[in-house]
Amino acid sequence: MSHDMSDAADRAAPDRLRGLPSRLLAHVAMQADRLVSDRLAGADARKWHYAVLVALRESGPASQAELSRLTGIYRSDMVALLNELAERGLVERAPDPADRRRNVISMTERGRDRLTRLDGLVDDVQDELLAPLTGPERDQLVGLLGRLRDHHARSPQ
Amino acid sequence: MSHDMSDAADRAAPDRLRGLPSRLLAHVAMQADRLVSDRLAGADARKWHYAVLVALRESGPASQAELSRLTGIYRSDMVALLNELAERGLVERAPDPADRRRNVISMTERGRDRLTRLDGLVDDVQDELLAPLTGPERDQLVGLLGRLRDHHARSPQ
DNA sequence: CTCTTTCGTTTGTCACACTAACGTTTATGA
């Protein structure tokens, strides 16, 4: 018998707790995260891998610091992450001749292929996540969340 | 200069990443969590403290295992948590004479007072969190999130 | 030519979700 409690957890949870937006957000975010992580794990990837690959596709070769800004991953954590991606042959790390502090990270052909596959997985999982909602409802949710995110983004100066 | 990146993080984030519901959820949930934690920290409390106190108010004295189910906190983590609450004189731990495996946790008068204060703080923070949304929009968001949560709740058997 | 900033990197911290195992006690059912 499983000791997992994520089902029973909120089955009889106090109404006061069940209705708190902050708690709802945390709970659904965890469910979403698990869906994504499980799915990506099946492809030997983690969500950070995906984020970096997407950033590289949209911005082209970039320094580690740039990738850090683009993805929201701390530059101290980026080191090991890029090691993993390089080990898998998905990216290449080369010193930047124009600025010897920097590394230039670029995607390999293999990385591009992998990214294409991950795109599909990620889309599938978003669909699974939002399964109980209609199209317009999904747009509403994304819209509302986007406004919250922008509102609470640290003031740009 | 601050090293904090939660502002720049998604400022130039790739559209593909910005629009992913799972990523939006994670981001907003983190913002919400920070709001709550910061506010509660000012009252020498953490969100788990609040959850346990609410559960005790709604269910009356309960065993640790019951509190665990009600709040979603693992029973292994409940031990230290109840220690903290007991240290602050907010709850009392007593062996259950009817079932010597159990402890009966009950709220003290001090706990009830504290809970009342925390209720206010938590409400304030929810309001701050949802500040950019109108009343109906808040209801929509909560409704949509609730449906997602219920849909992804581990199937009862 | 200083002073400051940026970059990659290492190390470490804190919180959270979760597993495993234990001794004790209660419930089950053959």
Add this chain to the structure above:
DNA sequence: TCATAAACGTTAGTGTGACAAACGAAAGAG
């Protein structure tokens, strides 16, 4: 009734994510 299973509180430990602090090296600004 007696063996077995289950529930309880507790300890210890794992993995991950977010983040701080400091470092040497290199580049930029005054």
